[in-house]
Amino acid sequence: MTSITGDLQRIKDDFSEQLRGADSSEELQTVKVAFLGKKSALTSLLKRLGSLPADERPAAGEAVNSLRDSIEAAILEKKAAIEEEESAADELKNLVDVTLPARGRGWGGIHPVAQLTQDVVEILAGIGFSVALGPEIEDDFHNFEALNIPASHPARDMQDTFYFPDGHLLRTHTSPVQVRAMLKHGAPIRIVCPGKVYRRDSDPTHSPMFHQLEGLLVEKDISVADMKGCLEVLMEGIFSRPLKSRYRASYFPFTEPSLELDIECVECSGRNPSCRICKGTGWLEVAGMGMVHPNVLRNGGIDPAVYNGFAWGLGLDRIAMLKYRLTDLRVLFEGNVPYLLSGRV
Numbered sequence: 001m002t003s004i005t006g007d008l009q010r011i012k013d014d015f016s017e018q019l020r021g022a023d024s025s026e027e028l029q030t031v032k033v034a035f036l037g038k039k040s041a042l043t044s045l046l047k048r049l050g051s052l053p054a055d056e057r058p059a060a061g062e063a064v065n066s067l068r069d070s071i072e073a074a075i076l077e078k079k080a081a082i083e084e085e086e087s088a089a090d091e092l093k094n095l096v097d098v099t100l101p102a103r104g105r106g107w108g109g110i111h112p113v114a115q116l117t118q119d120v121v122e123i124l125a126g127i128g129f130s131v132a133l134g135p136e137i138e139d140d141f142h143n144f145e146a147l148n149i150p151a152s153h154p155a156r157d158m159q160d161t162f163y164f165p166d167g168h169l170l171r172t173h174t175s176p177v178q179v180r181a182m183l184k185h186g187a188p189i190r191i192v193c194p195g196k197v198y199r200r201d202s203d204p205t206h207s208p209m210f211h212q213l214e215g216l217l218v219e220k221d222i223s224v225a226d227m228k229g230c231l232e233v234l235m236e237g238i239f240s241r242p243l244k245s246r247y248r249a250s251y252f253p254f255t256e257p258s259l260e261l262d263i264e265c266v267e268c269s270g271r272n273p274s275c276r277i278c279k280g281t282g283w284l285e286v287a288g289m290g291m292v293h294p295n296v297l298r299n300g301g302i303d304p305a306v307y308n309g310f311a312w313g314l315g316l317d318r319i320a321m322l323k324y325r326l327t328d329l330r331v332l333f334e335g336n337v338p339y340l341l342s343g344r345v
């Protein structure tokens, strides 16, 4: 027995008790530092060995080292046990319950302009129209010249039209599709052309890209009455009820005569002098139209002495706003999915 036997026993008992109480990696680390660290009782015992009588030193040294070894081994063993427990707990926390029902994705919806386009195409298909599409990057001939738009026309101005350096441009209206379709298919022809158009315009009521819908019918002996009948079918189809309409004389280079169509205000039917939609006029401008100018027919390869017809153009965004009662044009272009899915459109 050496004189440090009592100290060793105390350290051993102390350690056993603290080890039992350590339940986490952090607690175990604290115990490790307390019993094996530089300031531990065991380390100071080691330092004291030199002051023991020479015959006691070997046995005492061995006893200290053996306790140190067994403390190290016990800590390692406990460490493995704690780590196993902790990773099992972690696994449990991240466990995926495959029996839970999947989270819903919502129903989604069709964009108002896409919906309106589909509706219009369907209405017009019912009276013999087919869809024709054209390029959004156009040339001067199709966008302007063939449509009888003179070189001095303001639409040709850099202020209104997006030009490419090579003279091509972003189409400013869907009317060029008229010319392309006539050149491709000849007469008789009934087409509807929905699509994107571009103008240098951007404020709360104008977007630099917006949507138009063009219509063209060229046959024999077509009159303004045929045109009015066709537009009536279209408007009644869009708003799902008969609406009063009126035509005003207008001017477009590609039609003669040219007219503009107003429909009765879909909000107040003319009964509210302070209506924010029609500004109290009772009328809403919805489309430009006219009998196709003979020059346009000629540019489309059609003989105006044999065929005639009518054309119209309307803004799909504005009509979508009226139909779905939107107050801000921008919601149609911002791609705000929660808003579009909210059912408010």
Ligand code: DAH
Binding pocket: 172, 173, 174, 175, 214, 215, 252, 254, 255, 287, 288, 289, 290, 311, 312, 313, 314
């Ligand atoms: N292209 C015209 C515009 O963008 C709209 C238009 C008016 C088209 C009369 C037509 C038409 O076909 O006959 O303002």
